[in-house]
Amino acid sequence: MPSRRRDRRKFLKNTALAAMAMSAGVVDSAHAQAGDSHAPYSKERHLYGRRSRFETATRYIREPGIPLPNYVMAGLTPIQDSIGIITPSGLHFLFTHGGHAPPDIDPRQHRLMIHGMVERPLVLSLDEIRRLPSVSRIHVLECGGNSGPLHYRQALRAKLPFTIQSVHGDVSCSEWTGVPLSLLLKEAGLKKGASWVLAEGADGNRHTMSIPIEKAMEDVLIVYGQNGEALRPEQGYPLRFLVPGWEGVINVKWLRRIKLSDQPFMTKNESTSYLNMGVDGKARWFQFEKAPKALITFPSDAHRLPGRGFYQISGLAWSGGGTVRRVEVSTDGGRTWKDAQLQDPVLRIAFTRFTLPWNWQGEEAVLQARCTDDRGIAQPSLAQLEQFWGVASNYWKTGNFSNFNAIQPWKVNRDGSIVNAMYNF
Ligand SMILES: Nc1nc2c(c(=O)[nH]1)N[C@H]1C(S)=C(S)[C@@H](COP(=O)(O)O)O[C@H]1N2
Ligand SMILES: [Mo]
Numbered sequence: 001m002p003s004r005r006r007d008r009r010k011f012l013k014n015t016a017l018a019a020m021a022m023s024a025g026v027v028d029s030a031h032a033q034a035g036d037s038h039a040p041y042s043k044e045r046h047l048y049g050r051r052s053r054f055e056t057a058t059r060y061i062r063e064p065g066i067p068l069p070n071y072v073m074a075g076l077t078p079i080q081d082s083i084g085i086i087t088p089s090g091l092h093f094l095f096t097h098g099g100h101a102p103p104d105i106d107p108r109q110h111r112l113m114i115h116g117m118v119e120r121p122l123v124l125s126l127d128e129i130r131r132l133p134s135v136s137r138i139h140v141l142e143c144g145g146n147s148g149p150l151h152y153r154q155a156l157r158a159k160l161p162f163t164i165q166s167v168h169g170d171v172s173c174s175e176w177t178g179v180p181l182s183l184l185l186k187e188a189g190l191k192k193g194a195s196w197v198l199a200e201g202a203d204g205n206r207h208t209m210s211i212p213i214e215k216a217m218e219d220v221l222i223v224y225g226q227n228g229e230a231l232r233p234e235q236g237y238p239l240r241f242l243v244p245g246w247e248g249v250i251n252v253k254w255l256r257r258i259k260l261s262d263q264p265f266m267t268k269n270e271s272t273s274y275l276n277m278g279v280d281g282k283a284r285w286f287q288f289e290k291a292p293k294a295l296i297t298f299p300s301d302a303h304r305l306p307g308r309g310f311y312q313i314s315g316l317a318w319s320g321g322g323t324v325r326r327v328e329v330s331t332d333g334g335r336t337w338k339d340a341q342l343q344d345p346v347l348r349i350a351f352t353r354f355t356l357p358w359n360w361q362g363e364e365a366v367l368q369a370r371c372t373d374d375r376g377i378a379q380p381s382l383a384q385l386e387q388f389w390g391v392a393s394n395y396w397k398t399g400n401f402s403n404f405n406a407i408q409p410w411k412v413n414r415d416g417s418i419v420n421a422m423y424n425f
Contacts, residue, residue, distance in 0.1 A: 057081040059091060060165045073099050075234070076169025079295070080302035082316065085138070085343075085351035087172035089227045094234040095143050095170060095248060097269070098205030102233035103254055105202060110238050112222070116198070116260035119189030126238055129179060130224065136177040137221065137244070138350045140318045142290050144247035144274045146170035148404035149396035152423060162420060164300040168408070173318075173351035174235075176242050177225030182217045184258075193262045199241045199250075200257040209250045210265040211243060211288070219244050222255065245320030245349040246288040247403060249274050274402050276389070290320030291405040292379050294327050294354065294371035305360060305416035313340075313356045319373035324352040326372040331358055333366035333409070334381070340369065365412040366421060382406040382422070396423060 059075035073096040077087055087093075096102070107126045115121040145151065147168050155162040181197075190213070197216045201207040211220070221242040224231060231237040236253025243250045249269050264270070264286070275283045294317035299305060313331075317324045324346060328337040340354035354369070372378040385406045386393055411421040 057091065059093070060163075060169060062166075072097060073101070074170075076165050077172045078165050079169050079171065079297055079316070080164045080300050082297055085173055085316070085345075085353050086227060087174060087351075089174065089229070089232050089235070092172040092174060092226075092232065092235055093141075093143070093170050096203070096205075096234075096253070097207060098203060100204045102237065103203050104233070105238055105254060107238040110202070110256070112239060112256060112258070114184060114188045114258045114260075116258075117191040117194035117262065118185075118260050119191060120187075122184070122188050124184075126224065129222065129239070132179045132183060134177055134179055134225075135221065136175055136225070138173065138175045138345075138347050139242065139244045140171060140173045140290075140320075140349060140351050141242075141251060142172075142248055142318075142320070143170035144249055144290075144402040146248075146404075147293070147295075147406075147408070148401045149423070150400055153397070164295075164297070164302050164420075167420070168295055170248070171318075173316075174226050175228065176221060176223045178221045178223035178239075178242065181220040181222055181241075181258075184222065185216065185260075188260075190260065194260040196261045196264050198257075198259040198261065198265045198267075199252040199255060200259075201236075201252045202254040202256040207252055207269070208265065208267040209241075209252055209270055210261075210267065211246070211250060212264075213260075215243065215246070215288070243288075245290055247274065247290055247320075250288065276400075276402050280390075287403060289403075290318075291403055292319035292321075292324070292371040292373045292377055293317065293405045294324075294369035294379060295408055296329070296367055296369050296410060299367070299412070299418055300410050301418050301420050303418060305412065305418070307416070308360055308362045311358045311360055313358045313367060315340075315354055315369050316351045317342075317354055317369070317371040318349065318351050319371065319377070320349060321377065322373040322375050323348045324354075324371055325374045325376075327352070327354040327369055328372075329354075329356045329367070329369045331365050331367055334368060334407075337370075360412070362414060364414055366409050367412060368407050368409045370407050379405055379407055 057078040062074040075094045077091055077093040110126055112124045151167045152162050155166055195213045196210050197213060198208060198210045223240050223242045224238055226235055239255045241252040241255050275285055296313060296315040298314045313329055317327045327340040329340045330337045340356040343353040346352050370379045409421040411419050
């Protein structure tokens with residue numbers, strides 16, 4: 001036997017990979033039996049590609065009324081099945097106030113108006129916007145409510161299990177293409193004192209939000225492209241506001257109007273919701289930025305470990321204010337931590353994939369990850385978060401909370417099943 005092959009045999013025998021190689025043979029023959037290669041040729045089928053029929057990951061749609069009020073349309077990303085850092089457009093989470101389907105907008109009829117405290121008000125067509133110098137950026141988008149205790153309570157109330165997807169699925173990452181808002185504002189000419197920007201959507205709910213001019217001039221995009229094609233209707237076709245690293249609600253979809261002012265507009269979504277209460281009972285308005293977060297996506301409560309041996313712990317980390325610098329992983333409930341490996345590319349305000357090899361010997365284990373960004377801001381434990389906000393530990397059973405980023409523990413049981421160990425609800 002050639003020595004190379006002998007070496008390979010030895011390697012396979014000595015590792016858990018031997019078991020995987022054997023099951024790969026089983027899969028090969030299953031493919032042959034499925035006989036797909038004999039399926040009749042169909043041109044239509046290939047005009048716009050579909051994934052393999054063996055792939056089944058879908059969004060989790062929150063049924064109207066349960067567990068969210070029926071004025072919200074919500075679909076959550078199957079983050080437990082994520083691969084790499086890009087969310088396929090068809091699996092991007094969606095969150096729409098008003099509960100309506102995406103408006104059916106003809107891009108030839110659509111206009112973007114820029115007015116208020118500007119020298120030259122503008123009304124632009126899609127064609128005019130597409131003619132301008134464009135940029136493409138990979139950015140994460142996360143709802144303010146993602147991972148928060150409200151998600152747990154809603155699931156409990158509806159007697160639904162809380163899962164990684166229903167608790168943490170309000171986050172996705174895409175390549176977005178469009179024009180910098182700063183370019184349009186320079187074109188319109190800011191009047192002295194213009195310090196706030198209002199963005200308005202064309203949906204029935206007329207979603208409106210305001211942001212300070214500094215952010216608008218820094219990195220906000222007017223987006224028409226997502227992952228190499230036009231925005232999906234759920235994501236705001238034909239035009240949306242993309243405010244990198246700031247909570248989802250500000251990223252106005254179906255964008256039709258931008259107005260400049262010398263003060264915030266105090267719209268419904270920025271004055272009556274998406275706020276946090278401190279222990280003093282006062283509401284915190286305008287908390288824009290998403291804090292650093294790391295989430296182990298495999299293994300998590302959607303999975304079951306089939307047996308002892310080698311596993312690659314894998315997850316996603318991001319920060320709304322910068323680049324992920326470090327992710328640490330603990331497999332013993334936080335007693336010891338190891339640095340995870342960060343996979344390239346590591347981009348600003350984008351999903352960053354991290355991995356750590358792990359040998360599971362069948363013991364009970366608690367897996368968790370924590371993220372530190374390039375400003376040195378680290379993800380807190382639940383106890384640290386409580387201390388920061390001055391709330392008692394039973395606060396989460398009733399309180400509302402935006403931009404929740406406490407470390408998420410997954411408990412691995414001896415039988416390989418995994419449960420969410422965040423709270424003792
Ligand atoms: N026009 C409009 N824009 C909107 C919303 C909306 O209801 N209408 N929902 C906001 C909220 S709460 C979130 S979290 C993000 C979600 O973006 P997505 O649906 O593309 O994931 O869109 C924001 N932009
Ligand atoms: Mo949101």
